[in-house]
Amino acid sequence: xxxxxxxxxxxxxxxxxxxxxxxxxxxxxxxxxxxxxxxxxxxxxxxxxxxxxxxxxxxxxxxxxxxxxxxxxxxxxxxxxxxxxxxxxxxxxxxxxxxxxxxxxxxxxxxxxxxxxxxxxxxxxxxxxxxxxxxxxxxxxxxxxxxxxxxxxxxxxxxxx
Amino acid sequence: xxxxxxxxxxxxxxxxxxxxxxxxxxxxxxxxxxxxxxxxxxxxxxxxxxxxxxxxxxxxxxxxxxxxxxxxxxxxxxxxx
Numbered sequence: 548x549x550x551x552x553x554x555x556x557x558x559x560x561x562x563x564x565x566x567x568x569x570x571x572x573x574x575x576x577x578x579x580x581x582x583x584x585x586x587x588x589x590x591x592x593x594x595x596x597x598x599x600x601x602x603x604x605x606x607x608x609x610x611x612x613x614x615x616x617x618x619x620x621x622x623x624x625x626x627x628x629x630x631x632x633x634x635x636x637x638x639x640x641x642x643x644x645x646x647x648x649x650x651x652x653x654x655x656x657x658x659x660x661x662x663x664x665x666x667x668x669x670x671x672x673x674x675x676x677x678x679x680x681x682x683x684x685x686x687x688x689x690x691x692x693x694x695x696x697x698x699x700x701x702x703x704x705x706x707x708x
Numbered sequence: 709x710x711x712x713x714x715x716x717x718x719x720x721x722x723x724x725x726x727x728x729x730x731x732x733x734x735x736x737x738x739x740x741x742x743x744x745x746x747x748x749x750x751x752x753x754x755x756x757x758x759x760x761x762x763x764x765x766x767x768x769x770x771x772x773x774x775x776x777x778x779x780x781x782x783x784x785x786x787x788x789x
Contacts, residue, residue: 554730557737558781565727567719584716586726586774592789603762623788638715640723646713678747678762678779682789 549643553591553697553704561590562697562704564639564683568600568608571634571648575610583608587681591704593695595684598637599653602679605632612654620653630654637687639706647690655679722774729776740780751775 553562569584585607587600597620605612615630631651638646658677663670688695693708733740733750740748740755747765749757751772759765762777769775 554734557734558740558778558783559787561787563730565723565730567715567723569716582716584719586723588730588776588778590789594789636713638713638719638723640720640727644715644720646715648713677781680789 548708549641549645550705550707551639551641551645551693553695553706555702555704556590559590561592563588563590564706565589566640566683567638567646568604569636569638570608570610570632571636575608575615575632589681589683591695591706592682592684595682596686597651597653598635598649598684598687599655599680599682600632600635601681602630602654602656604681605630605654610654615654618653629656637683639691641706645691647687649686649690655682725774726776729774730778733776733778737783740778741783743780744782745780747777747779749775749777 551564553564556563566587566589567584568587570581573581585604587604602612610632612630615632617628618631619626620629632654633651635649635652636646637649657679663672688706691708693706695706697704729750732753743758746758746760747762748755749765749769756772756775757765757769765777
């Protein structure tokens with residue numbers, strides 16, 4: 548029996564949670580040691596089947612993202628090849644400090660968007676860069692053998708087992 | 709339930725501090741929105757850094773390991789993940 552609280556993120560209007568993330572397998576890059584771990588915020592996304600981390604997070608873990616194998620990832624804009632980081636451990640902050648080893652996570656690239664603007668009568672186009680997100684997917688819930696509750700009235704949620 | 713993993717030493721304490729910083733940021737959205745389009749770092753109940761780049765901000769905050777760093781998105785942004 549355990550319970551991980553989900554926080555309603557007022558800025559993104561998503562449910563999110565705090566988790567620790569670490570490599571479960573060495574050799575992912577010259578600086579990627581097994582002892583390295585990071586604190587992170589994950590958005591809980593019921594549309595995600597494979598937990599995903601931002602490229603920046605993978606790099607901070609010491610992973611050489613360019614050397615990772617690519618996998619097909621389906622999203623709202625189509626199917627694209629994305630790096631796959633095998634064997635990742637995630638620890639959840641709840642009433643029971645619970646960790647799971649996932650078979651791997653998808654690494655998401657920085658989001659880029661072209662924006663057209665009118666400045667001083669001149670039309671300009673600039674690239675806006677937004678950080679990629681960390682998405683906790685259904686694979687993590689399955690690994691925990693848990694159920695999920697969203698309470699929009701209370702703006703609260705739980706992963707519990 | 710999957711195999712029981714042993715957490716790295718000190719992880720629980722650090723995660724609690726990080727989570728408290730994330731909760732503070734969530735409860736002070738109006739403070740964050742003054743820095744729209746920037747990366748903001750929060751530690752112990754205050755904003756301790758603002759920058760255009762997350763990498764730059766993290767370098768400046770090397771002594772604040774449990775700081776919560778977030779990009780400040782427009783509040784009216786529609787999300788489709």
